[in-house]
Structures are given as structure tokens and as C-alpha cells.
Amino acid sequence: MVVPLLVAATLVVFTIFYRKLRYIRFRQYAHIPQHPTSLLLGHLKLFGEFMKRNKPNAHADLAIVSMNRALGRPPLMFIDMRPINDPMVVVGDHEIADQLTKASKIFPTSPPKSSRSLERLLYLTGQTSIFSQHNEEWKLLRKRFSPGFAPQYLITFVPEILDKGLIFLERLDSLSKTEDTFSLMSLTTRLTFDVIGKVVMETDLDAQYYDQGKIGELVDLFETLLDAYNGERFNLPWWLTIRKVRRRAALSNRITSLLQAIVRHKHADLHETGKNTVNARSVLSLGLQDIATLTPDIVDETCDQLRTFLFAGHDTTSILLSWVFYELSRTPHALRAVHAELNNLLGPDSSPATVRARLLERVDLVQQMPYISAVITTTTPTGRHRACDTAGFWLHRSIIHTDPKAYGDTADDFVPERWLADDNSDAVGQTAIPASAWRPFERGPRNCIGQELANIEARVIIALAVRRYDFIKVGLGEFALDEGGRPKLDTKKGQYKVTEELYTTRQVTSKPVDGMKMRVKVV
Numbered sequence: 001m002v003v004p005l006l007v008a009a010t011l012v013v014f015t016i017f018y019r020k021l022r023y024i025r026f027r028q029y030a031h032i033p034q035h036p037t038s039l040l041l042g043h044l045k046l047f048g049e050f051m052k053r054n055k056p057n058a059h060a061d062l063a064i065v066s067m068n069r070a071l072g073r074p075p076l077m078f079i080d081m082r083p084i085n086d087p088m089v090v091v092g093d094h095e096i097a098d099q100l101t102k103a104s105k106i107f108p109t110s111p112p113k114s115s116r117s118l119e120r121l122l123y124l125t126g127q128t129s130i131f132s133q134h135n136e137e138w139k140l141l142r143k144r145f146s147p148g149f150a151p152q153y154l155i156t157f158v159p160e161i162l163d164k165g166l167i168f169l170e171r172l173d174s175l176s177k178t179e180d181t182f183s184l185m186s187l188t189t190r191l192t193f194d195v196i197g198k199v200v201m202e203t204d205l206d207a208q209y210y211d212q213g214k215i216g217e218l219v220d221l222f223e224t225l226l227d228a229y230n231g232e233r234f235n236l237p238w239w240l241t242i243r244k245v246r247r248r249a250a251l252s253n254r255i256t257s258l259l260q261a262i263v264r265h266k267h268a269d270l271h272e273t274g275k276n277t278v279n280a281r282s283v284l285s286l287g288l289q290d291i292a293t294l295t296p297d298i299v300d301e302t303c304d305q306l307r308t309f310l311f312a313g314h315d316t317t318s319i320l321l322s323w324v325f326y327e328l329s330r331t332p333h334a335l336r337a338v339h340a341e342l343n344n345l346l347g348p349d350s351s352p353a354t355v356r357a358r359l360l361e362r363v364d365l366v367q368q369m370p371y372i373s374a375v376i377t378t379t380t381p382t383g384r385h386r387a388c389d390t391a392g393f394w395l396h397r398s399i400i401h402t403d404p405k406a407y408g409d410t411a412d413d414f415v416p417e418r419w420l421a422d423d424n425s426d427a428v429g430q431t432a433i434p435a436s437a438w439r440p441f442e443r444g445p446r447n448c449i450g451q452e453l454a455n456i457e458a459r460v461i462i463a464l465a466v467r468r469y470d471f472i473k474v475g476l477g478e479f480a481l482d483e484g485g486r487p488k489l490d491t492k493k494g495q496y497k498v499t500e501e502l503y504t505t506r507q508v509t510s511k512p513v514d515g516m517k518m519r520v521k522v523v
């Protein structure tokens with residue numbers, strides 16, 4: 001009697017499970033365009049095949065782009081990675097992306113981000129980060145810290161950005177003498193750390209020492225923490241990465257201790273000694289200005305915002321700078337236009353001392369660089385998830401930014417001119433390209449708080465460096481040469497041909513796979 005009952009029960013359970021599985025694989029999201037799926041693995045196997053066809057260590061993003069193109073570029077594409085990852089709807093259409101980032105009745109501060117992505121970044125950004133909060137908590141944080149990111153404050157940091165930029169130049173000068181190959185990403189990462197430390201906390205992070213013994217402890221810890229994310233090609237659940245998670249937690253605690261000391265010190269300066277009140281202009285000072293009593297909760301919450309700013313503020317800007325110098329080195333007409341703009345604005349003497357003096361005398365010149373602005377607009381990198389409801393929506397900026405419907409036949413090419421507005425002003429929103437098709441900083445209420453800082457920083461560094469050096473790519477992405485040893489020009493694209501295209505990998509965000517290997521020569 002028992003055996004038939006057990007067999008019957010097993011059959012019932014199996015049937016329920018089978019019907020449920022059939023439902024979630026074949027019917028639940030059948031209305032959304034997708035590749036053929038499998039009962040057991042969903043799209044996992046297919047995704048694996050696209051990953052295999054990719055270049056070594058290429059970012060998973062690139063496999064998603066290929067999957068979208070193979071399906072005829074649908075505006076929405078469903079990918080089922082259950083049980084390894086949440087099911088996702090890849091959004092490749094800028095108008096739909098705009099709908100998803102708007103405030104609405106259901107999501108007054110726009111849809112929340114994917115919990116899997118937030119969980120992964122937790123040790124970099126902290127539990128109460130502005131990045132992960134929603135609704136009222138988020139509104140209060142954004143209100144508290146926004147003044148520090150206002151253009152009128154940021155522009156007062158041009159002297160500090162110049163000083164940090166000169167250290168970057170010293171390093172490039174010495175690399176020019178030795179003719180060594182180096183990672184431009186390592187240099188721009190250290191530079192942008194130095195800048196963000198000043199802007200956010202008025203603190204010297206001592207990031208640009210190349211003797212590891214001298215480098216600031218906070219930067220050292222942050223770099224080690226970022227290294228603890230390397231090698232993860234996609235978001236895995238915590239139970240598959242327990243050892244890494246423990247290591248990240250330990251490093252994160254040490255970073256918190258250092259930041260707590262900085263917050264307490266700054267608060268005392270502002271409210272007890274009265275030292276800094278008049279000149280308080282860093283993001284931290286402005287954020288602490290109205291807080292009379294520093295409770296442990298406020299200290300912790302402020303530390304979470306600082307670590308978020310330190311991470312978000314250095315990472316993407318360093319990537320942007322690396323790609324800018326590379327793309328300009330490849331695109332002679334764009335490089336000539338940048339030189340002409342700087343000669344016109346700052347004078348023909350491109351020595352660092354003269355550029356510095358001129359920008360100190362007229363900081364407003366930083367905001368008058370339309371061609372450089374177009375170069376930055378073209379190069380600003382892509383990345384990051386955003387999700388809502390049960391199926392995550394992945395606003396796929398790599399697909400949106402190469403959509404021929406918005407960008408025409410040259411969607412995949414480096415064309416700064418497409419961003420030049422007729423009236424010579426800063427471009428986005430004033431050209432034929434729909435404003436919502438350009439979203440590297442995202443749009444809507446949760447757009448990037450640091451967009452203006454990234455822009456100012458990039459313009460100052462480009463102004464200092466671009467006329468002083470020839471950047472020469474080595475390895476991936478290096479130029480194809482003719483018989484005479486000269487780079488071959490692709491006349492249609494206006495760019496030098498390369499032996500093999502440089503591509504991106506995942507190192508927390510999306511970075512050039514080789515760290516942007518370069519040599520440099522003082523011109």
C-alpha cells in the first residue's frame with residue numbers, strides 16, 4: 001500500500017514541477033521577443049555559446065549585444081538565466097528606456113535597481129548608499145548631497161584638478177623618457193582617485209605614488225577591494241562566491257574605519273573648531289553643514305555615501321579618459337580639431353605651466369570647449385543594470401548607443417561631429433539625435449549626480465595632456481601599418497585601421513581588456 005502511494009505522490013509532485021517549469025520557460029514571458037529556450041536551462045546554454053564566440057575575457061555585455069543583433073535588434077529581448085540569475089528583459093530602445101527611468105505613480109523615484117546588482121556592489125557602496133536607496137530615504141540623501149555637485153561649486157575645484165593633473169603629467173613625462181609600455185587605465189585610475197578625494201572630502205588620497213609603500217591607505221584598500229571583484233564575468237549568487245564575499249567584507253570594514261575618522265574630523269572642523277565653515281565646499285562639508293550632532297547612524301550613513309562617491313567618482317571617469325586618449329590617437333581629424341580648439345582658447349603654448357596659468361586665470365574656459373565636449377559625449381562609457389518588478393529590465397546602453405535608428409549608418413563609429421550643435425554650444429539635445437538615445441549617465445530622477453564633475457575633470461585633463469603627448473597603442477587595438485611603416489587610414493571612418501579591435505572586459509564595470517596598454521612620447 002505504501003509503495004503505490006509513494007509512487008503516486010512522486011508522480012503528482014513531478015507533474016506539478018514539470019507543468020510549472022514548462023510554464024515559466026515557455027509561457028510566462030512568451031510575449032517578449034527571445035531566442036529559442038530550453039526546458040532545463042532556459043537561455044543559459046545559448047548565452048554560454050555566445051560567450052564562447054566572444055574574444056577571450058570579453059565582457060558579457062558584448063554577448064548580449066550579439067544575441068540582440070542575431071534576433072534582428074528587437075527593442076525588448078527576454079533572457080532566461082534561471083536559476084543562476086534573475087530573468088531579464090534587455091531594453092535596446094531609448095524611448096522604452098526613458099519610460100522606465102521616469103518617476104511614476106508606482107515608482108515615485110523611478111523603478112528600483114536589481115537586488116542582485118546591488119548585493120554585488122554592497123561592499124563598495126555600503127548598505128545605505130544613495131545608489132541603492134529608494135523613495136523618501138533616497139530623496140533626503142540626494143537633497144543633502146546635490147549642492148556639492150552643483151556646477152558653481154565644482155568649477156572652484158579646477159585648481160585642485162590641475163594640480164592632480166600635473167602629477168599625472170609628470171608620470172607620463174618619465175614614461176616618455178623610458179619608452180616603457182604601461183597601462184593607461186592604471187594611471188587614469190590613480191589620477192581620478194586623487195581628484196575625487198579632493199572634491200568629495202577635501203582630502204589628499206596620495207593615489208599617484210608609484211612606490212606602493214607611499215600610496216595612501218584608503219586608495220590601497222580600495223584597489224585591493226576592486227581586485228577582489230576581478231575574474232567574475234557575470235553576477236553569481238553569494239553562495240557560489242562565499243570566500244570572495246568574506247574577503248570583500250573584511251576590506252570593506254577597514255575602509256569604513258578610515259572613512260569614519262574622516263567624517264568625525266570634518267564634522268569637528270565645521271561645528272566645533274569653526275575652522276572650515278566659510279570655505280566649506282567639498283561634498284562632505286556641504287553634506288555635514290546642517291547636521292549639528294553627529295550620531296553613530298549619521299556617521300555610518302555618511303561613510304556609505306563617501307565610499308559610493310569614491311567608487312562611482314573614480315571608476316567611470318578613469319575609463320572615459322583612457323578611451324578619449326586612445327580614440328583621439330586613432331582619429332587624426334578629431335585630434336587636429338581638439339588641438340585647434342585648445343590653441344584658440346588657451347594660446348599656442350601647450351606647456352603644462354602655461355595651460356595651468358591660463359585656466360587658473362579664466363576657469364570659465366573649461367565650459368567653452370564644444371569640440372572637446374563632443375569628443376567626451378561620444379566616448380563616455382556604458383554600463384550597469386537597472387531593474388524593476390519580477391523580471392529585471394536591463395537598460396542596455398551598449399545596444400541603445402549603437403542603434404542605427406538613432407545614430408544612422410555610423411552608429412558603431414567614433415564620430416564626435418554628430419554632437420556638434422549648429423550654434424556651437426554643448427551638444428546633447430540640440431542635434432538631430434533624440435536626447436533619450438544618449439544615456440551614459442542615465443536619465444530621470446536617478447541620473448548620475450556626478451556628471452558635471454566627470455565633464456569638468458575630463459576637459460581639464462584633456463587640455464593639459466592632449467597637445468603634449470603622442471599616445472601609441474600597443475598590442476590589441478594598435479595601428480595596422482603600410483609598407484613604409486605608416487598607419488593605414490580608413491578614409492571612410494577617418495580613423496587608423498587596427499590589427500585587432502580593442503574590446504572591453506568586466507572589472508566591476510566595463511574596462512578595456514588590456515588595461516589600455518600604451519607607450520607615450522612628449523611631442
Ligand code: HEM
Pocket residue numbers: 113130131132142308309310312313314316317320380381382383384385386439440441442445446447448449450451453454
Ligand atoms: C564618465 C563618468 C560617469 C559615468 C559614465 C557615470 C554613470 C552613471 C550612471 C549610468 C548612473 C545611473 C546608475 C543606474 O541607474 O543604475 C550613475 C549614478 C551615479 N553616479 Fe555616476 N557616472 C560617472 C561619474 C560619476 C562621478 C564623477 C560621480 C561622483 C561622485 C558619480 C556618482 C554617481 C552616484 C552617486 C550615482 C547614484 C545617483 C542616485 O542614485 O541618485 N558618477 N552614474
